[in-house]
Amino acid sequence: MNPQDTFFVRIAQRNQETDDIISLELRDPNGSVLPPFDAGAHIDVHVAPGVVRQYSLCNAPSERDSYQIGVLRDPASRGGSIAIHERLEAGELIEISAPRNHFPLKEGVRSILIAGGIGVTPMLCMAESLHASGAGFTLHYCARSQDKAAFRSRIAQSPYSQQVAFHYDDQADAQKLDPATLFAQAGSDAEIYVCGPAGFIEWICRAAEQAGIPKQRVHYEYFSAKAVDTSDDGAFDVKLASTGQVFQIPAERSITSVLLEAGIDIYTSCEEGTCGTCVTRILEGEPDHRDVFLTDEEHACGNQFTPCCSRAKSSLLVLDL
Secondary structure, three states: OOOOOEEEEEEEEEEEOOOOEEEEEEEOOOOOOOOOOOOOOEEEEEEEOOEEEEEEOOOOOOOOOOEEEEEEOOOOOOOHHHHHHHHOOOOOEEEEEOOEOOOOOOOOOOEEEEEEHHHHHHHHHHHHHHHHHOOOEEEEEEEOOHHHOOOHHHHHHOOOHHHEEEEEOOOOHHHOOOHHHHHHOOOOOOEEEEEEOHHHHHHHHHHHHHOOOOHHHEEEEEOOOOOOOOOOOOOEEEEEOOOOOEEEEOOOOOHHHHHHHOOOOOOOOOOOOOOOOOOEEEEEOOEEOOOOOOOHHHHHHOOEEOOOOOEEOOOEEEEOO
16 A cells, blocks of 8 residues: 555544553454554554644554554644544544654664653554564663653563663652663664654764764654744745746745645645655755754755755755656
C-alpha cells in the first residue's frame, strides 16, 4: 500500500495513560491484518477535515492485528491533539495512512534509546524490536515526574523492563540523566536514538557531539517544529520546471498554500516541516530551510527542501514539479 493511501480503522481501546496522555489501539473494522511496519514508523491520522497529524506506532512490529499510538494533549498545538482527546472514543472509525518510516532502527547493533516525555512512543516500538532480535540496548526515559511518565505499567511488565532507566525532573539529581557520563560509557559501536521536545533533542545531540560521537550514529525525530523568526520574511518567486509557471509567494503565505490554491498537486501532511511528506527537489535557487526533518548535510546540499514551511534566500526557486 502506498503511504499516501488512506483507510479506516476502529478505535478498539482508549486508555488514559497520564492526565494528559492517552493511548489508542486501532484495529481493522473487519478483523483483517493491517499493513506491516518497522520500528520507528508513524501513521497520519486524519483528525478532522483538513487536519492531519503524525503519531508514532508504539507496539511491536510483529503485531499485525493492531496499531497503538500515544497522544499528548498539548495546549499549544494547532488543534489536532485536543480534538483527539475531546472527540475520539472507543468504537469510532478514524481515517489513517499506511505506516511510513523516517526514523528507522539499525538492526543487529547495540543501541541507546533516549526518550523525553511523549517521545517514548517510537522508543517502545524500538525496544520491542531490539528485544525480539536479541540485540543489546538500554532505554532512558525522562519525564517531568513519575505521574507524567506514560506506559510505566507496560514497561514494568515487559521482558526488557530491566533495560529501562527512568529519570524524573522532580526527584534527586543522582537519578537524573547525565548524557555526558552516558556517552562516555557508550563505546565506539552504539547507535543513539532520541525523540522528544526540540530542546531535549538538541541537549542530547550537543552532549553526543561533545563526547566525540559521530553524527551519523545519532538519530533523532522531532514531534514539533522549531520556533522561527518570521519578522524579516519577504516575497519571492517559485517556478515549476515542468510548465514554466511562476508563482509569487507573499511573506505571509507558504509555498504549498499558494501552489495548492492554483491547483498544483503537492502532497502535504504536518505543514510545519517535521514529517518529510512534501520534500521537493530544487533545480535552481537557494532555499531558506525551516524544517526539522532534513539533516544538516541535506540542508547544506541545497537540492531539496520542505515547501510547507521553508522559504527562499534567493529571489527565485525553480522546483522539480
